[in-house]
Amino acid sequence: MSAVAFTGTSVMDIDAAKIRGAGSNVHFDKVSVAYGAHVVLHPLTLDIAPGEILAMIGPSGSGKTTALRAVAGFVRPASGRIRIGAADVTDLPPYERGLGMVVQNYALFPHMRVEDNVAFGLRAQGADKALIGERVKEALATVGMATFARRYPRELSGGQQQRVAIARALAVRPRVLLLDEPLSALDAQIRRNMVEEIARLHRSLPGLTILYVTHDQTEALTLADKIAIMRDGRVCSHGPTTELYRRPPNRFTAEFLGRANLLPVTVAEPAGSKGFATARHRDAVLTGAGRDEKAGDRSLLCIRPQHLSLTADSEHTNRIVGTLREVHWQGELTHLVLDVDGTPVRVSATKLPVALPEPGAEVPLFFAPADTSLLPEDAGG
């Protein structure tokens, strides 16, 4: 399965501009969804720019799939409007919204061959035979499934079925592609390959706007231009992927998006024009990217495990000391768990000193101010 890759050589490249021209931005304008008295999506205002991949991530029941289903037209908002391009689609049925969708269980039509599955949307839209043939070929070539056109879905592996589902969605030249946990049913290895291939696919279709719902932070980090983190029916943070990862605005985001060490600190000196604040953790004076903290505020210092080092250098100027509790060797990485004044601190290291300290030993940890950020102690957390 992994040997077959998206070719990215399709004429769909040509259509990227057409998709963009049709208006492929998505705008949620105070969209809320409720089932009776139970509100599952609180008023949501969010923009997805044309050609952007927005990943909505969050735990189960956070409202991310509801938001996607509202765009698809399967859930009617209790309030607010949804616009795709210039058109208000809130009251349109799903078949008039010009979307493509891929879901977790592929949802291929089992009684149709692969080519008929891919042609389904085009036939439904009344496209002529020649165009259907052309588009089916292109879509299958795009996902590397051209040689499987005459097979039935039951004759394909999970990964291949998901490629066909993607081809089916692409064949209709959607304005927006909705991906609802598309890789959840695949095993880890195939999932990793598929993530890379979806990224490659999007590079070949730069005008295609994608709303990608997942609970897998790795998929979101790999694919998304922007991420919206959902919690309890609300967006608790939204922003460019790297920004959100490097400078999480709240504790939930820091902990949900990758692993994070959160050290309680007291702000000593607020961030100035350079954007760096200093804070105290016990006797240690630490520097990290600040926001609008004031001197004396209680705050959390966020450091990712891979940014902690056991050795000092000119960049790693922050220093804390912890007691080594556990060492887990995992081949490429070694995970250390330390106790820093009662706060567990995890370190993911690719290189370790030749003489690794024994558990119970006092170990200094070093990290760079650029890899450190302050975040409010309570908000969102």
Next chain:
Amino acid sequence: MAEAVALCAPAIRREPGKFWIVPPAALLALLFFYPLALIARQAFLDDSGVANAAEIIRVLHSRFFLNALINTVTISVTATAGCLIVGLVLALILAFVPFPGSGFIARLIDTFIALPTFLVTLAFTFLYGSAGMLNSGLMEAFSLPLPPVDFLYSTWGVVLAEVTVYTPFILRPLLAAFSLVDRGQIEAASVHGARPFRIVRQVILPAAIPALIAGGSLCLLLTVNEFGIVLFIGAKGVITLPLLIYGKAIQESAYQVACVIAVVNIALSLGLFGLYRFAAGRLGV
């Protein structure tokens, strides 16, 4: 030598409980196969007990038999088609159109299976009969001298009653099949541009074909053998095979004729049942 013989002797294997087949087989033979065999035997013997094959040929070529056969096939095929259409529409509504109380309605329709078939006919008499509610209302409203609705005492009355009685036999397997249709497929079809009718035609129906075939075959089997409804309606000229057997055996005491027709009826039923089992087996119902 004795050792060699002992080694070559086949081991006697006792299959525990193999004699348990005897009581049910005996019971079946006594209650089912023996009476059937008597009917088949009687078909070849005249009333004085003498073999009479010419009577079989005469009956099979008679106008009354052919009319009854045509009536039986016409009514059962039409009623089955009606059951399939009504059952499909009802099942689609109950399964895919969300409304409060759909489960209750489905269970209510199920209860029809428990009722005797002629009861619906009796109810139809009150509704559509000459002195029924519909005709009385129309006669009163339009000052008509005669009842204007007169379909009940015809083939159509029988078909309507059979459709009413046997639709649940289609509905049940269809609802079971629809509950297994992946909602993701319907949503994918819809989001890619398919309108509801296309979704029903190209996504839902293919998934329901086994249930339709199984339900339809069962319906056909039951309507071929339907007796109570046809008798109760008493439509003029609407004689089916079961009704003809009843008439010949009970009213005319023509037992050989009745048995010849019964053998044809049994063959027809077993043929349909065989088809049903074949379809069900092939489609995994």
